[in-house]
Amino acid sequence: MIYTLRTTSGREDIVMDMISSRVKAEKLDVKAVIHPAELKGYIFIEGGTADIHKSLRGVMHTKGLIETPVRMIDIQHFLETKTAEIKISEEDVVEIVGGPFKGERGKITRIDKTKNEVTIELLEASIPIPVTIAMEFIKIIKKAKVE
Secondary structure, three states: OOEEEEEOOOOOHHHHHHHHHHHHHHHEEEEEEEOOOOOEEEEEEEEEEHHHHHOOOOOOOOOEEEEEEOOOOHHHHHHOHHHHHHOOOOOOEEEEEEOOOOOOOEEEEEEEOOOOOOEEEEOOOOOOOEEEHHHHHEEEEEEEOOO
């Protein structure tokens, strides 16, 4: 069965890591733990109810397990990959919307369409630092001037 876990918003990845570590260490019957990026404060867990409860015991940032199982059809849209063609080019200024550099701004220096990644140089850094980030974690702030 799939259940929903309420968490502190913004701490979903930490909670998932702690649950995954416990599941591996104690060999619990938990098949999957996912956090859809567009759903803040919630994680979906698939497995046996007793083992899910064991995996959550003492985990920080958890606010409670919703005991009503979730149907796969209700969360299917979170699991499907979305492909949207984003028109980006080198020299565009972007904001990072996910990951460890969230909130930082940078200028695109390289685009790798096969890996769906961009390399940017952080603007606020005193020394230009190239950082490679998945395209899904950037938002275009200012387009480069087209000549």
